[in-house]
Amino acid sequence: DLTMPEMDGYQVLSALRAEGLKAQVIVISGDVQEQAVHRVLELGALAFLKKPFDENELRQTLSQLGLLTQPGQTPPQTRSLTNTAISFHDAFRETVNVAIGQAAALIANVLGVFVQLPVPNVNILEVGELHMALNDAGSSQQLTAICQGFIGSGIAGEALLIFHESEIADIAQLMQRQSSDYSDLEMLLDLSSVLIGACLSSIAEQIDVVFSQGHPQILGQHAAIEELIHVNRKHWKKTLAVEISYSLEGHDIRFDLLLLFTEDSIERLTQKLTYLMT
Template identity: 60%
Template sequence: MAVIPLVICDDSNMARKQLVRSLPEGWGVSITQATNGEEALTALRQGLGQVMLLDLTMPILDGYGTLAAIRNEGLAVKVIVVSGDVQEQAVARVRELGALDFIRKPADPTELATVLQRHGIYSPSPTTPAEPVARPELEVSFRDAFREVVNVSMGRAGALLAKALDVFVQLPIPNVNILEVSELHMTLVDAQREDRLSAVCQGYIGEGIAGEALLIFHDSEFDDMARLVRWREAGESGDIEMLLDLSSIIIGACLAGIAEQFDIRFSQGHPTILGHHASIDELIVVNKTRWKKTLAVELSYSLEGHNVHFDLLLLFTEDSVKRITRKIGYLMS
């Protein structure tokens, strides 16, 4: 049985490792790994990929750009997108660009095998011995693994936001770091593009994992947000109600995605206005006694065609890191 050249393109070591483990047993493939679209295109031009499993949210060249380049160059490859970006528009766009199918992360081995069979890429043959699947071993750091968990959760939050506002949400690459409070201050300053901000904070706890979510809005974008939401009550109370509604969607969906992957349940506190039309320094002064050393995840959503951005920080307590590490270990086992 001929060996099929397969390219797995994803910027996350954990995601690539999960995909390798999800491939059908006994499927004869030679695997080339790529961490972004440019690397994948190089492999395809060298004839190393008849089939490709492609992520969408990547640095240098994302999945959309990769699909466009494949079509423009006429490269002969069957592409299945495997992504955490589960917006309806995302699925439609990749199909228009030539992808055969779409699988949401993390890929289920049964679903992956079904999709491969549907498109004539893989066919189990009980009577013919097959080449064993080449399974390269990958070292996955805590930062990379947790970033992938957040990436999946972020995609689900983006899909809910896209549906609620009837927009396309441009998803970021999550940034994961262990920060001291002084470094957190610098991170918030970096996120600031103007003097006045508003922020919503919501605490959460579940099975030894606890923290706070901080969602930052830029005051200059309030009018655009109000038009998207299609209502606005007069005065400050209307702004606050709008912020709380949007925060409920984004923070709730992100935490639900993490909880689902870790097989836990978060208890969430009531969202509160942390600062309204305030500066970064004012936000830090109010909360510096609560934020010490923290595992911080930075996300910056933006809405295509609109001047609207949301800067989301998920701040996990230092004590949560051990529990998160164990949960990630279960995902990788």
């Protein structure tokens, strides 16, 4: 894998090379940026498969590399298999991991940069914690937060993309803004629409649902925080929150994506993920 805590996949490949270890490595990752694929092959990986991978594609890759045991042959080593239960948090984190990788590939193409991906944080927030987080995002003079609602197949929530004011000029330069008529807020709304839309579309595709998405709005300006919480209060007693912090390599730019799923959505998500894992 590429996106891992402590050491990421690139660092593992570099360490294998530095220590002269003759491991045969295939990378399977949700980070599908062209530059990610190029980098791992340069670091010695034999192949790259994107998540979620197809079983036939994996078999074909192993066969081409001479790593697949032929029928009738006994593998040199056998390993006992155990049925390990996969928790909802782990399954959902992996689903989000694939989604943010696909969104990063889009952003990388739009901005012409390499996007560094984190391990997503998945937590259950109480309504008070959510209220505080939204208030902080909406009231800070140093932050601009874009929110966009989504709903479909019994799953609903809000996506928030948070930009730091000091980075907006750098983002405008990367997007090669030509006209002064194209304001900072319009630029951020467009970028948010691409990033949030790509994440939600990938999650929806993986769990086989269709999301209807609202128009992106500026939190605290076009969308009042109190109103957002009041409308969703009965659904947000407990909120499934996913936190993702994107950063752009070679630039002091980071934007944070927060996906908030209503408490009512958790049961439906659990059903969908259970089906996906079986």
